[in-house]
Amino acid sequence: xxxxxxxxxVRRGLDRILVGKQILSVDVLNDKTLQFAHTDLNTFVxxxxxxxxxxxxxxxxxxxxxxxxxLVHLKMTGQMVWRGAESWAAGHPNDSMVGDLPxxxxxxxxxxxxxxxxxxxxxxxxxxxxxxxxxxxxxxELAKLGPEPLTSDPTISFLRRIRRHPRTSIxxxxxxxxxxxxxxxxxxxxxxxxxKVHPQTRVEGLSDDELLHLLExxxxxxxxxxxxxxxxxxxxxxxxxxxxxxxDKFAHVYGREGEPCDRCGHEIIKIKVAGRxxxxxxxxxxxx
DNA sequence: CTAGGATCCTGTCAGC
DNA sequence: TGCTGACAGGATCCTA
Numbered sequence: 001x002x003x004x005x006x007x008x009x010v011r012r013g014l015d016r017i018l019v020g021k022q023i024l025s026v027d028v029l030n031d032k033t034l035q036f037a038h039t040d041l042n043t044f045v046x047x048x049x050x051x052x053x054x055x056x057x058x059x060x061x062x063x064x065x066x067x068x069x070x071l072v073h074l075k076m077t078g079q080m081v082w083r084g085a086e087s088w089a090a091g092h093p094n095d096s097m098v099g100d101l102p103x104x105x106x107x108x109x110x111x112x113x114x115x116x117x118x119x120x121x122x123x124x125x126x127x128x129x130x131x132x133x134x135x136x137x138x139x140x141e142l143a144k145l146g147p148e149p150l151t152s153d154p155t156i157s158f159l160r161r162i163r164r165h166p167r168t169s170i171x172x173x174x175x176x177x178x179x180x181x182x183x184x185x186x187x188x189x190x191x192x193x194x195x196k197v198h199p200q201t202r203v204e205g206l207s208d209d210e211l212l213h214l215l216e217x218x219x220x221x222x223x224x225x226x227x228x229x230x231x232x233x234x235x236x237x238x239x240x241x242x243x244x245x246x247x248d249k250f251a252h253v254y255g256r257e258g259e260p261c262d263r264c265g266h267e268i269i270k271i272k273v274a275g276r277x278x279x280x281x282x283x284x285x286x287x288x
Numbered sequence: 289c290t291a292g293g294a295t296c297c298t299g300t301c302a303g304c
Numbered sequence: 305t306g307c308t309g310a311c312a313g314g315a316t317c318c319t320a
Contacts, residue, residue: 168290177314
């Protein structure tokens, strides 16, 4: 799914398009996606205007002038698509970004007077919840999260939090949102390659300096993803109309098994770590 | 605390 | 062609 760079790309688009607009109605095409009392739609959502669109970890926060906020998680296959005078899409890249909507992946539709916002999610893991804006930071979803890697200084918090898991693999540790937020399977692999750390290395086997260097590599990888525009309609459809892969713009190892390492030329291999497909250069990333 | 597996879903792809 | 199993950018829950 969308990791931090993709969710932040969604956030920027929604903030630009939605702020100041009023939600006229909501169509619920999949009951389980909207995870709050549906009667609350009438009380706190319909008729409200969007005040701001924020992000925490991999979640979107749509603040409404009812003093309630929609909390959105795209999980593996969630995407947001705006259709109005302008057409815009970001999140999980697939044909729903460019085809007629609603389609079979559409779960929720927010209707505005000048357009529609589609929440599409093929696998139905994604969800939308509703909380009073001033209670958000105390919710189970947000309360225990680790620091943001690209805003504020995460170093002290990161070190303290990752040291709580001395015997876990470094890959599992950086995927843990209570240690550092925003890292998913792609950016975990990219960061570990950049830092030349084998994903199965135990946390206790790395010094503070090595962990902080890895943190810098996490920040660099996430920033590279963000700079390439996350996964948006623009980079999903190439100029010639064919389908593109935004990973090509920055990925060194993810999805590149069998290809040569950009640094040493050794063949990239795919293994399994922490239950996830994991891409490494076995020459650059040796298990000590 | 930790590893591993199952789970929530739908779709695609490789191999037979 | 059809079938089967593995796998997919997330996260939680359970067992051992």
